[in-house]
Amino acid sequence: MAAETEVRVGRADDGTIRITAAAPGTHRPAFTQAVLDVAGAVLVWPVAEDPGPPTAYVHDVGRAQQWLWAVYGERTAAAVHACAAAEPDELRAAADATALAGSAARLAFGHWAARWWPASYPDQIPALEPDVLGLELAALSCQCQQLFDSDSLDDQPDDCAAQLIGEHQAGLDPLIRWWHSVPAPSDTARLLENVLRLVDAAADNAGLDTTALRRLRSSLDQRPAPGGLFTRPGGPGGYALAAGTAHVPSGRVIARGTGVNDWRRYPPGLVDAAENAVTWTARATGARREIEVEVLADAVAPAVGVPLVAEVRVDGGTADRIRLGRRDDLWTGRADLNVPATGQPHLDVQVLLPGFDPGAGADVRADRDAIRSLVRRRLAAGAEPAPRTSPMGPFLAEIAAATTTEEDY
Structure with missing residues (x-):
């Protein structure tokens, strides 16, 4: 980021103060934006661009004054105060x-990666270990504590260091072993030690005391000695063959194709992020027409009873929904299809989770491709022994994922 960047500070009709360094542009999909809820404001960065000053939507200038100067400098903080004073x-x-x-x-x-990382088996983009990422997010939350306050308003969900430590403390012992295994002067060793010490500080501030945290504190009090290689706790593993009795399709194939895999229409952890993860086949048996939809599943097993569905439109008509069931590496579903007996129907198939789905939007395939290119570059950087001094250098979870071989994955 340059030493100085010119920003515009303006007041909206509702009193919200907006700080932006970018020229007004078209609205971008949520998965291209990194968002942070802080005291009195929301901060937004474009994921695929250099992290310059964030766009800020300040709804409580009084609460935001505690961090405005530390994020933007005194001149921008003064401009916000002037705009707020009308x-x-x-x-x-x-x-x-x-x-x-x-x-x-x-x-x-990091919060963006926890939500939108496009893990995909066919695209060879490995998933990030949740415990490794969660602990680094806890460390960063502690490091960024000035962004948050103790206000009772429930508008700072990203101030969650204690919660993250509680959820991901199973990853502490593997991180300690990794720290012990790498040469002390290396950038990875410094990053590991910094994360572990910040986790220890955050746990101490929150009054957390568990066996794993006591082992962490003991390790930090000693000079780490060389040890074994870091072992990733778990991992996605290979895709298993479907178990049980598989459906044997019958009938003449009249059409087949690839559906739209819109990441905005379902939560993370359900569907592989590949562009061709949604496929369908239409068959004819006499006068009957049937469609079968197959969706490549994410490696993480979802909760039982997730009502994932396929939305099917024929020749742009009314959408019909097909309930999908999970069998190992696939979500599948079948239904009768109302199509003309002659001619080639045009079918549009998408996958979504009812209740979560914001509805189909504009085609953002180019944005999805840009995100895949971004994470591939970051994984390549994580695999290289180059210095990682940039604030946007690889996360520990990315460094670990970069070592995942095709056999491991």
Whole structure:
């Protein structure tokens, strides 16, 4: 990030103050934005671009003053105060490249990765270990504590260091073994030690005391000695063959194709992120027409009873929904299809989770491709022994994932 960046500070009709360094543009899908809920504001960075100053939507200037100067510098903080006082509607100010801005961008990207990382078996993009990522997010939350306050309003869900440690403390022992196994002067060793010490500090501040945390504290009090190689706790493993009695399709194939895999229409952990993860086949048996939909599943087993469905439109007509069931590596479902007896129907097939789904939107395939390119570059960086001094260098979970071989995956 440059030493200084010009930003615009303006007041909206509802009183919200907006800080932005980018020219107004078209609305981008949620999976291209890294978002952080902080005291009195929401901060947003474009994921696939260099992390310059974030766009900020400040709804409580009083609460935001505790971090505005530390993220943007004094001149931008003063401009926000002036706009909030109903002086000018818009001001230009210089934003400084601050340490807290870099740490906040990294924390926001980590939360983005926990939500949107496009893990895919056919695309050879390995999943990130939840415990490894969760513990680094806890460390970053501790490092970025100035962004949060103790206000009772429930508008800071990203201030969750204690919760993250509680959920992911099973990853502490593997991280300690990894720390012991790498040469002390290396960037990875420094990153591991920094994460572990921040986790220890966050746990101490929250009053957490568990056996795993006591082992962590003991390890930090000693000089680490060389040990065994880091062993990833678990991992997606290979895709198993479907068990049980498989459906044997019958009838003449009249059409087949690939559906749209829109990441916005279901939560993470259900569907493989590949562009061709949704496939369908239409068959004819006499006068009957039937469609079978197959969706490549994510490696993580979902909760029982998840009502994932396929949405099918014939020639742009009304959408029909087909309930999908999970069998090992596939979600599958079948239903009768109302299509003309002659001619080639045009079928549009998408997968979604009712109740979560925001509805079909514009085609954002180019944005999905850009995200896949981004994570491949980050994985390549995680596999290289180059210095990782940038605030947006690889996360520990990315470094671990970069070592995943095709056989492991």
